[in-house]
Amino acid sequence: MVKYDLSVFQEPRGVMRIFQFVFAICALYTTINFDINVTVGQGVEKQTYTFDYPFRFGQNVCNKTSDQKPLGLSADVSSDAQFFVATSVLSVLYCIFIAAVYAVIDEIYTSKPxxxxxxxxxxxxxxxxxxxxxxAWANGASALKTVTDANSISALCGKIVVYTSSFSRLNISLLFGFLNFFLWASDLWFLYKETYWFKERQQNNINGAGGSNMNAPNI
Known part of the structure; x- marks a missing residue:
């Protein structure tokens, strides 16, 4: 039976991994489950177009001129969205892996520099x-908002009603992204204190202070 010790999750490095895991999942969920709905027309002639992850689309959404020439609505921010999602997935997997290391083989973690x-x-x-x-995702989100802006589409389509769904979930996704950066960057201080760089520096400071006291003249 595998022995494990959860006391490390009462320490900052363990607590930070829990927060990182939770917020990485939140960033992932709010991105891949977000879609943009553009509704064109009114009454029984309304038609809704849906654009979702990875946000690579090209769609004719309305008639631009009297000769029925369609207006092409297109965008490709898939690389930005996929990079963001890949970072979320890697973070979740790493949190699971390192949490297992902390819980099962923490003695190796502390003994091997x-x-x-x-x-x-x-x-x-x-x-x-x-x-x-x-x-990158903030730049892609800005492009999506510009392409699917209801006022812009309405101006290009002529006298027609255009509705665009809320971007609140997209904004929350971006908020989670920058919050995750803050969490991972903040964690570096706690992890640095576990490295031999910090411990060697502390030991040198202690030895230096001890040497100074020994060399001090007796009064």
């Missing part, structure tokens, strides 16, 4: 991914 160092470096990479992915 390479393990905390690898944890620190991988967390740094994921923090950079969160910043880059959130910035």
């Amino acid at each position: 390479e393990v905390p160092l690898a944890d620190f470096m991988l967390t740094t990479i994921l923090a950079i991914f969160w910043l880059s992915g959130s910035a």
Whole structure:
């Protein structure tokens, strides 16, 4: 039977992993479950077009001129959305993996200096991914809002009513993205304290302070 110790989750590095896991799932869920509905027309002639993840679409949504020429509504921000989602998935998987390490083999984590160092470096990479992915997704979200803006579509379509669904979930997705960057970046301090860099520096400070006291003249 596998022995495990959950006391590490009372420490900052363990608590941070729980928060990171939860908020990474929230970022993932709000992105892949978000869709944009554009409704064109009124009365019985209304038609709704739905655009969802990964937000690569091209659709004729209305008649631009009297000769029935359609208006093409298109966007491709799939690379931004997929990078953001990939970062979320990697973060969830890493949180599960490192939580298992903390709970099952924490004695190896604390005794072998390479393990905390690898944890620190991988967390740094994921923090950079969160910043880059959130910035890219914010740019993609801005493009989506511009393309599907009801006033712009209405102006191009002529005298026709256009409704666009709320972007609140998209804004929440972006909020979770930057919040995840903050969580992963903040965690670096707690992980740094587990590395031999910090412990060696602390030991040098202690030795230096002890040496200074021994060399101090007696009065």
